[in-house]
Amino acid sequence: MNASPSPAAAPVASAPAVTPMGWMHTARFLTTAAQLHHLPTLEWPEVAFVGRSNAGKSTCINTLTQQKQLAFASKRPGRTQHINLFALGKQGITDAILADLPGYGYAAVAKTEKARWQQVMGQYLVSRPNLRAVVLLCDPRHGLTALDEALLEIIRPRVEQGLNFLVLLTKADKLTRSEGAKALSIARLQAGGGQVQLFSALKKKGVDEVAQLLWNWTHNCAA
Template identity: 80%
Template structure:
């Protein structure tokens, strides 16, 4: 994937902020809604950051670590279980200045072909059509590197990247690697990603947590602090859904 690196200069040259500000902002995350079908997602007029990645890449764990909440995003021990998009609002209670989207994991071999195809439609439609989407965080296991599915996803969002969509490749489970291995994989991933940001991350060791929180804060506040927007009305729902979608409610 190739893109102009100047598109990301603004986030690289933004004035540094107090990590406590960014981490405090991330900690305001709260459940907004869940949906198995895209048209059930509420429209929002604030930046929306999508977390995507293969099953078992550490997506939900990373969200929970960044928000300092143990059970905000459901982390299942059974890969491929979640088939819904879960939205989380960020900002002071009652107002929202950004939204996090936790998308279903992909690439798990033990699910049916029809499920895989349905999840692919969900993600592609979301990534191509969601108007409020302003950034994508692609999580991957550095021991595997960018897989064919990861590269296909980066290729799919290329048109939107060229229009200003930001993306971050987050190499999770960095604690499984030595420092020299991390440096090597970081360099290789930067070349293969073709632009954007690349970070090492460890939920266990808290490596990269402050750095990523600050990056996301800058992406959502390009002009610095400004008044937040009233939170959008969410469809009636009690909690993030982690059970498989039924044939009666296929994700489109």
């Protein structure tokens, strides 16, 4: 008697494609450090978010990750004085790191504290070995300040060596179309080889584009 044919194997469902926004949503708290030497040595590519205390950095991170309270947004700018790391990666498998650096330039912070954090941030930006990209947030109504330009000078050698760099003009919903175009033009002249993007957490402007850039930079894709 002929053996009956084996039943056909059930088709294997392909895993859904990972979108940059879906990937950003996986962000989860990893660790916090008050000093540079307290940060763990990591192998994954790291993206640092920096900017003045009132530039909307925490709001930007929370908007990109679609989480309301991932990054701490204090009602008192300049209050957060730690480097906070967040892990990214599907199913709990880390493939990149977001670093939220303390906001700088807030007048109510003591001068000694400002000086200490300028030194810590400078050391981080110059020496962090797995740093792959820097996102500098700026309120376009005020433009890049002297502190922002000082930060640009700190990272310029690494940018020339291939560090990715983005100037993110936040609160773009407060600008008219012509004001936005002017702000972009000015920032491009100041960015020194970095990319520039308008961003609005309220209107979700630029959110998809920034998520795509971060994905490209941390996964060795063409930007």
